[in-house]
Amino acid sequence: QVQLVESGGGVVQPGRSLRLSCAASGFTFSSYGMYWVRQAPGRGLESVAFISKDAGIKYHADSVKGRFSISRDNSKHTLYLQMNSLRDEDTAVYSCAREVSGSGTLYFFDLWGLGTLVTVSS
Amino acid sequence: DIQLTQSPSFLSASVGDRVTITCRASQGISSYLAWYQQKPGIAPKVLIYAASTLQSGVPSRFSGSGSGTEYTLTISSLQPEDFATYFCQQLNSFPITFGQGTRLDIK
Numbered sequence: 001q002v003q004l005v006e007s008g009g010g011v012v013q014p015g016r017s018l019r020l021s022c023a024a025s026g027f028t029f030s031s032y033g034m035y036w037v038r039q040a041p042g043r044g045l046e047s048v049a050f051i052s053k054d055a056g057i058k059y060h061a062d063s064v065k066g067r068f069s070i071s072r073d074n075s076k077h078t079l080y081l082q083m084n085s086l087r088d089e090d091t092a093v094y095s096c097a098r099e100v101s102g103s104g105t106l107y108f109f110d111l112w113g114l115g116t117l118v119t120v121s122s
Numbered sequence: 123d124i125q126l127t128q129s130p131s132f133l134s135a136s137v138g139d140r141v142t143i144t145c146r147a148s149q150g151i152s153s154y155l156a157w158y159q160q161k162p163g164i165a166p167k168v169l170i171y172a173a174s175t176l177q178s179g180v181p182s183r184f185s186g187s188g189s190g191t192e193y194t195l196t197i198s199s200l201q202p203e204d205f206a207t208y209f210c211q212q213l214n215s216f217p218i219t220f221g222q223g224t225r226l227d228i229k
């Protein structure tokens with residue numbers, strides 16, 4: 001079954017760390033660029049980080065740069081998001097997503113996980 | 123960052139109605155725009171990509187158009203299963219950004 005399943009969310013105090021995982025199954029994980037996307041309560045979607053299929057290219061949104069780090073282990077078919085120095089405003093549902101691209105053009109996300117909730121609160 | 127302004131935020135319509143949702147970008151995005159449908163507890167589903175290309179398996183009552191900074195999603199004749207939230211996404215440049223969403227409810 002082709003799917004993405006996130007884990008690792010929970011309640012954490014401001015300033016602490018958390019690592020999210022996204023387990024991929026049913027497809028060749030190493031062939032796809034991957035994203036972390038989040039949605040805070042009552043707000044729209046925000047792309048947080050991107051990693052290319054070979055991990056050679058990484059992108060982090062300004063809002064998380066220097067605090068969050070995206071990585072992947074293609075041998076384990078797993079995507080990660082290491083979140084440090086968490087803030088109240090990082091509270092959101094975090095989802096991973098797979099991109100569809102070709103010839104250097106990014107077209108859309110064709111596979112999304114259902115997300116894991118991160119709550120930053122003292 | 124490219125801002126996407128989606129309108130309306132909320133839309134009430136009846137089965138059989140024709141509805142249009144607009145997504146306006148803060149700068150040109152060269153038609154690198156996708157539309158998604160999302161229902162509660164279910165992952166988003168892409169409907170349209172490259173502004174006007176219908177994703178395989180999506181009913182032909184869905185269509186997309188536009189260029190430059192203004193894009194539209196049209197549902198020609200609403201069906202009961204179409205009542206959901208719709209959002210746009212620009213893929214022209216990092217960071218990839220999304221519209222705020224349009225919630226489509228039954229009148």
